[in-house]
Amino acid sequence: MKKSTKFTVFARRFSPILGGPVAIALMVGVSGCGGSDDPETTVTKVTYQSLDPVKPLTVPAEFRQPEGKSVPAVVIVHGSSGIDSRGISYAKELNQAGIATFEIDLWAARGITGPAGRPRSVPETLPDAYGALKYLSNQPNIDAKRIGIMGFSWGGVVSMLTATDPYTKLYMNGTNLAFAAHAPNYPVCWVYNNGIVPGYEFKAFTGKKIFVQGGDLDTYDLPGTCPALAASVETLAPGLLSVKMYAGATHGFDRTEPTITINDPFAHLDRGGEVEMTPNLEVAAKARAATVAFFRAQFGM
Secondary structure (H helix, E strand, C coil): CCCCEEEEEEEEEECCCCCCEEEEEEEEEECCCCCCCCCCEEEEEEEEECCCCCCCCEEEEEEEEECCCCEEEEEEECECCECCHHHHHHHHHHHHCCCEEEEECHHHHCCCCCCCCCCCCHHHHHHHHHHHHHHHHCCCCEEEEEEEEEEECHHHHHHHHCCEHHHHHHHCCCCCCCCCCEEEECCCHHHCCCCCCCCCCCCCECCCCEEEEEECCCCCCCCCHHHHHHHHHHHHCCCCEEEEEECCCCCCCCCCCCCEEEEECCHHHHCCEEEEECCCHHHHHHHHHHHHHHHHHHCCC
């Protein structure tokens, strides 16, 4: 692995999750590390259509297919910074487990490169996720009944909301398609069902399992916020949502890029403040293994 170099950049960006301007200080670095693909995994760049009924977008994606017929697949949705180290690290381990992956690029579809200029809210990007589900369901080597979704931060919220019945019926109308499993990482658990932000209702579900992973140092929430959400969902849908919290892990713990500190008005349970994103390689490895195990179980592998 090459040695990283760091410097500080001050910039104005948008709230990493829900929208709105925010000033951030970035510790930007240049680093590199090795890694090779499984020779039995076919990697292709593709595009597909989002299911936005008003303005459908052409969305680019990286489609990684292990050998085999009728294999399961997982849609991977990036965070506010766009495609980074997280997606490929999970993709490779899922591929090694015999699961295809489909990492979509929400920002490239909109002609943007990062948080600035993003949609104002996560629900606006749900048509991209459901479009990916439709695309994969039509691929000859993919089992349409075993397509899951996972994501990071913004993508984690996408992974949560696609587990709800109203959004699934809205975008998959006239089909029997639904995601078969959901694995959101640090999906800002305070935002659901609080009545503050519209579009984040989390009460009616497709019935497919949801596995949330987060860190106890994530300052969007408190250490108990995600477990409390799981407890509230348990009264509505027993056994649907499970949570794994990691000690000493921040928001974005599974990034390998250098530490980022942001100041977000939606942090600290909507009170605003700093959010640190520090890589934690040990926790990241555990989270990847847990994600693979979750999908294998849900796919009956």
